[in-house]
Amino acid sequence: MDKKTPESPDAAETAQPEPLDENGVAEAAAEAQIAAIVEAEREAEAEEAVVAEAELAAEVEEPADDEVAEAVEAEPEPEPAAVPAKAKPVKKAKPAARKLAVLGSPIGHSQSPALHRAAYEALGLNWEYDAVEVAEDDLADFIGGLGSEWRGLSLTMPLKQTVVPLLAEVDHLGEQTGVTNTVLLDDGVVRGFNTDVSGIVWALEAAGLESAKFVHILGGGATAASALVAAAELGAERVDIYVRSLERSVWLEPLAHELGLMVRIRALSQADRSLDIPDLVISTLPGGVSTAALYTDSTRRRSVLLDVSYDPWPSILASAWQAVDGRVVSGLAMLAHQALLQVRIFVSGDPLQPLDDEDAVLAAMLDAVGIDATGSPLAE
Template sequence: MLSPGPGPGGVTHCGVWGSPIDHSLSPVLHRAAYAALGLDDWVYERREVAAAGFAAALRGLDASWRGLSLTMPLKEVALGEAVSVSTTARETGAVNTLVRHPDGWRGHNTDVHGIVQALREAGCRDTSSALVIGSGATARSAVAALARSGTRAVTFMVRGRARPETVAQARASGLHVEVARMGDWAFGDVVDVVDVVVSTVPPSAVPALDSFPMAHDRAARRRTVLDVVYGQGETPLQAAARARGWTIARGVDMLLHQATEQVELMTGRPAPLPAMRDALERALAERAGGRAG
């Protein structure tokens, strides 16, 4: 792990890259951490970077750059640019964090930690069976997190074919795997037999939720829903789940906890969780006020 210190010129640079990126709250979290840690010479920037331009953009960074947070669509292409990757990044085939070392950029996956902690904070205790909507890079992080939380069976709900590498990862983790194609299965029938739902796709890609047959077993099965989307108010999936008395694990809590691990990897210091949480909640309140206005 690196010790914090300024780059050439006295400034150490970190940032979040992806496309689209304007919505990202990562700058709020990392800047709050730097302020709490007294890292006045650290800056954190947001940059629009597409997958096709990622390698060139990475090569263009000078020696003052210490770490990168990566969102879609960069989590898979980053694997090929890292000199080494963590066990979790290798397992999931997804890198959401790059940290610069003397030998080059090392890749990590902190999304798994974020999902585990978000479910735990929501009070999710029973994770025996899960529905994961989507089968991309974030879905693989969800599978790894669920396996670490005691899940034994997972159903992937997808529009077309589930990505084979995602199914293979789930089976390698010892999970029983089913695949349900949207349109072939009623969403309510699938949700009816699971304990946890994790959506890794945009809200517009989630099936219609107007016919969940859930009222009869609400007391018998306490479900938890995590929608990794954040910053756009309550998603339709969250609203439908809340109306049925389910537990909501927030996507912003996943964001918070994956960021704490990123801060520790990039700075070499324990992350100031309370300061980061306070800054995040203030930013969310400001966004909500803007939407209301």
């Protein structure tokens, strides 16, 4: 019988048991756990590094609070606005003085200085206004010799027509009448205006006469032309002009026709022979001149008289009207209203531009010559 060889032992029987640690855990398992812990720690560290990087980037973009505070502290604070010390009230200086004057011959009786001075005082203007005797032959030299301090001139007889050729510009009423009573010296330009027309109209309206269909005008001089235009503005249809010289007054006829008026020019002595009673009589005769035209009592009671002359006052005609309690408007009223327009021109260069507080200015002017708003003398 063959000799049998002995069989190889099983692997389970031949494998050596794994060594155990002091806690009875196999060493291989412990190593695996340690490796896992180490890996987890590495991952945690990596995450912490990423977070730290992000935080660092944020710190670079936005300064820390304490840095912001330091920057704010470093910025200089705005200086507080200075509180002005309580200043003493300073009076406004009056504008530089300008010179003005009324020219004519004779001129000593003129009330224009009183009117204009009252106006400029009311307006707070440091302006001078005087009366200067100037004859027709001297007017051109007088105007040519005026300095830059001169602002304007008022003109009375006999200069209202003489001045026209000396003017660079003339307003519409000046052109229409051929008469200029106001000169504005405007930066070297000599400009002329007629304020007599509106002076007549405004004075009569202030006295209560707003219209007149039939008008008598006494006198054929420069002021008669303004009276003719004023009559047209009051709605006149017919005007009779009574003059001392027919030959010297025919120049008024074309103006009347231009205004659409029926006109007759007659001798002064015929003025009171009119069968029709006029609504208005305007006398442009010089002061102190006597006239045979005294009119009837009936006419003087029913017609309004405007006597442009105011010196002496009452005039012969005004006395006749007053004797029968007729309505009389003093030439001072016309003078005051036309002067108000002159003041407008001298102040603004425009007769249509009202003055500041114009009612108060006019009141001061009227008071300066002793008349009320209707043109009547103030009671003493």
